[in-house]
Amino acid sequence: MNKKWLIATIVAGMAVTGSAGVYAGSKLQQIKAYLNHGLGIVVDGTPYWLKDANGKTLAPITYEGTTYLPIRSIADALDVPVAYDAVNSKVRIGSGAETGAASGSTGSSGSTGGSAGSGNSGSGTSTPAAGVKRPANLPKDFPIPADAVVTTTLDTDSGGVMKASFTYMTQETLATMGFVYSEYARIKRSENASETVTATTVKITGKLGGISPVSISGRPSTAQPGYNVFTVTWSEI
Numbered sequence: 001m002n003k004k005w006l007i008a009t010i011v012a013g014m015a016v017t018g019s020a021g022v023y024a025g026s027k028l029q030q031i032k033a034y035l036n037h038g039l040g041i042v043v044d045g046t047p048y049w050l051k052d053a054n055g056k057t058l059a060p061i062t063y064e065g066t067t068y069l070p071i072r073s074i075a076d077a078l079d080v081p082v083a084y085d086a087v088n089s090k091v092r093i094g095s096g097a098e099t100g101a102a103s104g105s106t107g108s109s110g111s112t113g114g115s116a117g118s119g120n121s122g123s124g125t126s127t128p129a130a131g132v133k134r135p136a137n138l139p140k141d142f143p144i145p146a147d148a149v150v151t152t153t154l155d156t157d158s159g160g161v162m163k164a165s166f167t168y169m170t171q172e173t174l175a176t177m178g179f180v181y182s183e184y185a186r187i188k189r190s191e192n193a194s195e196t197v198t199a200t201t202v203k204i205t206g207k208l209g210g211i212s213p214v215s216i217s218g219r220p221s222t223a224q225p226g227y228n229v230f231t232v233t234w235s236e237i
Contacts, residue, residue, distance in 0.1 A: 028176065033063035041069075043077045050074075054189060084141060128169050128224055135164035138234060143180050145170045165233040174218050174228050178202040181216050190214075202230070211237050 039060045041048045050058040050073040061068045071091060075082035081097035084090075128149040137155045144150075153166040170177070178197030181204050185193055193206035202218030214234045221227040 028179075031063060033061045033068075035059040036062040036067060039067060041077070048077050051076075054186070128227065135166050137162040137164040137236075138166070138232075142232075142234070143184055144168060145172045145177065147171055162236045163234065165231075167229060167231045169221060169224060169227045169229055171227055173199070174202050174220070175199055177218060177228070177230065178204070185214070208234075 037059050039062075041050060041060075050060070050070055052058055052070070052073070058070050058073060071093070072082055075093065080094055082094075083092045083097040085092055128151070132150050132153050134144060134150060135153045135155050137157070148168040148170050150166055150168045154164065156163045175197065178195075181202070182195055182197060185195075185204060185206055185208065188208040189210065190206035190208050191210040194204070196203040200220065202216065204216040205214065207213050212235060214232070216230065216232050218228055218230040221229045
């Protein structure tokens with residue numbers, strides 16, 4: 001089977017499980033689609049069941065006459081590497097996927113803490129000052145919105161155990177970021193997870209991969225109307 005040809009053919013019509021659409025923030029668009037339980041997948045003549053990272057069986061999605069397949073599950077079936085570059089909002093498939101996410105995270109834009117856009121200057125809401133950098137110890141794929149202004153950060157390395165703690169402000173809604181972090185925790189196979197996501201509160205805790213404790217909380221900013229404040233603590237083990 002020409003795996004590269006098949007990937008190139010179907011990638012334009014794939015829903016990305018644990019990938020680009022999850023972290024797009026305000027670029028998310030709600031649609032009405034259908035789970036297509038009547039479509040089977042056959043790989044090299046053998047039936048194949050689409051699975052997510054937790055082993056749950058997935059169904060193809062049909063939207064406006066086009067059927068979408070979860071890219072990670074298909075890549076696994078074809079033994080093709082796939083990775084999500086959270087900083088640049090790209091899905092990397094095949095050659096370079098193993099290192100693409102890490103190398104892409106060094107860019108100066110994206111999820112590093114910077115000043116918010118100047119387009120709000122006429123709205124009557126002041127823009128927070130540019131903040132400090134993204135914590136160095138934080139996993140490179142941990143999503144932070146592009147407009148995030150990091151106000152406090154703490155990186156520690158005690159006995160070889162890396163930890164990070166930081167706070168940032170964003171104009172992304174609590175519901176959007178709550179969804180983003182809920183999906184991130186699911187993809188990372190969070191254990192002992194607890195989640196509360198509403199229009200006014202975000203609280204997510206758990207152990208990513210079963211070993212790395214993380215706590216994420218979000219609330220509306222009282223100092224900067226129109227902004228939300230998120231506090232994140234993460235430990236390697």
